[in-house]
Amino acid sequence: MTTIRQLDAPSKQLEDIHTRCFDYGWSEGVFADLLIKPHHRTYVFETDGEIVSFVVMTVVAGEGEILTIATDPDFQKQGLARMLLDQVIKTLKAEGAESLFLEVAIDNPAALRLYEACGFKKTGRRKAYYSRKDKPPVDAHILRLAL
Numbered sequence: 001m002t003t004i005r006q007l008d009a010p011s012k013q014l015e016d017i018h019t020r021c022f023d024y025g026w027s028e029g030v031f032a033d034l035l036i037k038p039h040h041r042t043y044v045f046e047t048d049g050e051i052v053s054f055v056v057m058t059v060v061a062g063e064g065e066i067l068t069i070a071t072d073p074d075f076q077k078q079g080l081a082r083m084l085l086d087q088v089i090k091t092l093k094a095e096g097a098e099s100l101f102l103e104v105a106i107d108n109p110a111a112l113r114l115y116e117a118c119g120f121k122k123t124g125r126r127k128a129y130y131s132r133k134d135k136p137p138v139d140a141h142i143l144r145l146a147l
């Protein structure tokens with residue numbers, strides 16, 4: 001059975017997925033701190049009670065910002081991040097939010113395709129925004145979705 005829900009308690013599964021997806025994955029403590037910060041939300045996609053994809057974001061004064069999103073590598077390319085984002089977008093629209101922002105590394109075509117398929121447009125660029133192991137930092141595109 002699959003479910004999308006807002007997370008209300010810390011989960012080690014977020015750290016496990018994140019560290020497998022990024023050069024510098026976030027620890028369980030980072031996710032736990034974000035969970036209790038005002039204006040922060042974490043949505044998870046679960047399959048049979050296991051978190052397999054998630055998004056961490058803020059929503060302030062009608063403006064959303066995605067801080068991170070990841071799908072367990074064993075579950076990628078099955079449409080999970082798309083379903084999760086579609087649900088987040090639907091929720092924000094219902095709340096009357098106006099826009100959703102995020103940054104994506106210019107060397108991450110998979111994520112860029114996902115966001116463009118959801119309707120995000122490029123609005124700017126941040127120089128040397130993401131650190132990389134054994135490589136120079138890379139720029140980020142700033143993307144915005146009008147809700």
Ligand SMILES: CC(C)(COP(=O)(O)OP(=O)(O)OC[C@H]1O[C@@H](n2cnc3c(N)ncnc32)[C@H](O)[C@@H]1OP(=O)(O)O)[C@@H](O)C(=O)NCCC(=O)NCCS
Pocket residue numbers: 021022053068069070071072075076077078079080081082083103104105108109110111113114115117
């Ligand atoms: C980016 C990421 C979250 C996508 O998760 P996912 O659950 O595999 O994505 P989906 O299966 O929902 O794919 C949706 C769309 O994204 C694009 N996409 C996803 N993975 C892709 C890949 N490996 N190559 C090319 N396009 C890809 C496609 O357009 C896809 O739609 P399609 O299957 O109809 O062509 C996942 O690859 C991931 O966790 N990557 C590591 C972490 C990361 O880079 N996060 C984003 C930081 S900004």
